[in-house]
Amino acid sequence: MRPTAAATPCGAAPSAGPGPAVIAPPVPADTSDAPTPRDPQPPEDRTAASPHDPAGELSVWPASARATAEGDVTVAGVSVTEAAERFGTPVYLLDENEVRQRCRAYLRAFPGADVAYAAKAFLCRAVAHWVREEGLGLDVCSAGELELAVTTGFPTDRVILHGNAKSPDDLGAALRLGVGRIVIDSPWEISRLAARIPEGTRRQVMVRIVPGVCAGGHTAVRTGTDDQKFGLSLTDGTAQHAVARILEQPKLELVGLHCHIGSQISTVKPYLSALRRTVGLLARIRDQYGVALPQLDLGGGHAVAYRPGERSLDIEALGSRVRAELTEACAAARLPVPRLTIEPGRGIIAQAGVAVYRVLAVKTTGTKILVAVDGGMSDNPRPALYGVRYAPRLVGRRSAEAPCRADVVGRHCEAGDVLAADVMMPGDVRPGDLVAVPVAGAYHLSMASGYNLVGRPPVVALTDGAARLLVRRESLADMNGRDIGL
Ligand SMILES: Cc1ncc(COP(=O)(O)O)c(C=O)c1O
Numbered sequence: 001m002r003p004t005a006a007a008t009p010c011g012a013a014p015s016a017g018p019g020p021a022v023i024a025p026p027v028p029a030d031t032s033d034a035p036t037p038r039d040p041q042p043p044e045d046r047t048a049a050s051p052h053d054p055a056g057e058l059s060v061w062p063a064s065a066r067a068t069a070e071g072d073v074t075v076a077g078v079s080v081t082e083a084a085e086r087f088g089t090p091v092y093l094l095d096e097n098e099v100r101q102r103c104r105a106y107l108r109a110f111p112g113a114d115v116a117y118a119a120k121a122f123l124c125r126a127v128a129h130w131v132r133e134e135g136l137g138l139d140v141c142s143a144g145e146l147e148l149a150v151t152t153g154f155p156t157d158r159v160i161l162h163g164n165a166k167s168p169d170d171l172g173a174a175l176r177l178g179v180g181r182i183v184i185d186s187p188w189e190i191s192r193l194a195a196r197i198p199e200g201t202r203r204q205v206m207v208r209i210v211p212g213v214c215a216g217g218h219t220a221v222r223t224g225t226d227d228q229k230f231g232l233s234l235t236d237g238t239a240q241h242a243v244a245r246i247l248e249q250p251k252l253e254l255v256g257l258h259c260h261i262g263s264q265i266s267t268v269k270p271y272l273s274a275l276r277r278t279v280g281l282l283a284r285i286r287d288q289y290g291v292a293l294p295q296l297d298l299g300g301g302h303a304v305a306y307r308p309g310e311r312s313l314d315i316e317a318l319g320s321r322v323r324a325e326l327t328e329a330c331a332a333a334r335l336p337v338p339r340l341t342i343e344p345g346r347g348i349i350a351q352a353g354v355a356v357y358r359v360l361a362v363k364t365t366g367t368k369i370l371v372a373v374d375g376g377m378s379d380n381p382r383p384a385l386y387g388v389r390y391a392p393r394l395v396g397r398r399s400a401e402a403p404c405r406a407d408v409v410g411r412h413c414e415a416g417d418v419l420a421a422d423v424m425m426p427g428d429v430r431p432g433d434l435v436a437v438p439v440a441g442a443y444h445l446s447m448a449s450g451y452n453l454v455g456r457p458p459v460v461a462l463t464d465g466a467a468r469l470l471v472r473r474e475s476l477a478d479m480n481g482r483d484i485g486l
Pocket residue numbers: 118120121139162260262263264299300301302343344345346347442
């Protein structure tokens with residue numbers, strides 16, 4: 001995700017507002033999401049350029065993607081063109097094996113840790129089933145995500161509930177269904193949660209802390225400093241105060257600290273800074289209350305490449321350096337090493353997804369062409385929200401025309417409904433063509449809206465040469481059915 005003009009740089013000192021007594025001295029914000037010589041560079045192009053993909057455009061597609069001589073692309077052995085014809089457009093294709101392989105890669109990179117898939121990236125029953133089968137847990141942030149997972153038989157003891165403003169329904173569902181851990185994100189939640197827990201029973205909770213580490217692909221997804229809504233500040237002492245209150249609460253069992261510093265973070269260093277600060281608080285809790293909390297959750301936020309040549313976070317390097325840092329920091333503080341949890345969302349599902357659109361109109365304006373497709377900001381709000389750049393590709397036919405500069409725009413009633421600005425498309429792109437947008441698996445459909453009542457696209461799994469519908473297209477009847485009339 002590239003910062004846009006709207007993004008503010010990391011670096012503002014954390015606010016030191018009024019608050020409860022500070023146990024730790026104030027710490028300046030760490031602005032460390034920048035490459036250092038120690039950060040190994042991941043290979044930029046995962047798929048070698050092939051005869052039908054000379055520019056290596058498929059490097060950000062699922063690993064199974066292959067370009068054909070006719071200009072089509074196959075994913076998991078399924079023709080993208082045929083899938084678009086069979087299921088209609090727009091359609092979201094999801095490579096099941098890519099999701100499963102990424103789950104396994106995380107488990108390999110973090111041996112002994114709990115890996116919980118962040119459902120907010122995208123959740124449907126099949127995905128819940130895949131990640132469960134692969135041995136992952138689930139991070140949910142609403143009763144809706146939780147209930148959906150439960151309908152697939154997801155073991156609730158492997159579920160973690162988040163939310164900066166959990167509703168009574170969220171807390172009620174979590175307690176009724178027995179989620180494993182609830183992450184406390186505000187002082188209000190402590191008594192509110194305790195009040196709902198039956199006498200004589202206890203629930204495991206963690207405290208989400210804000211460590212004062214600035215990282216993330218855009219200002220809207222940075223959550224490691226005090227100027228945003230998530231978590232409890234380490235800097236002004238709110239986190240320490242919450243810990244003290246929870247430890248006094250017999251119905252809450254404080255099992256650890258949680259820290260998620262942001263999303264689309266491309267280097268390891270900010271995680272290490274956050275980890276050190278979190279271990280620092282674990283040590284102070286031990287010193288002050290005599291309790292060594294047994295768990296530490298470092299959240300998710302691992303960057304993926306959206307366009308060929310972009311940098312993704314090296315998960316193996318992250319795993320080994322986090323382990324080493326945790327062991328070292330705990331040894332220095334004479335703490336037992338806590339059980340680690342991580343919560344990747346995008347890193348598991350983003351590159352497994354491909355959105356396929358049909359071109360409806362083409363216009364020429366100034367030096368560019370505008371290629372209007374049958375989806376847009378209602379299925380992918382990310383370019384409008386964060387200025388994210390994608391690498392769309394014409395699929396289904398080969399063009400001999402020279403490429404020209406184009407904006408791929410959506411069909412919605414906003415001039416800002418641009419899916420991919422300033423990309424190269426064949427000069428003869430025309431209505432009826434198919435345009436595929438890779439890296440569409442995370443935060444597209446989970447953030448989709450009902451704008452202009454066009455209906456949300458279906459989701460199709462591609463597995464071993466076969467395509468199957470996972471989520472059907474939202475119909476007019478679905479949308480109108482909610483409107484109960486005058
Ligand atoms: C608490 C928490 N965990 C995990 C994630 C997953 O983030 P990502 O999809 O960037 O890995 C998020 C979203 O940013 C989050 O808020």
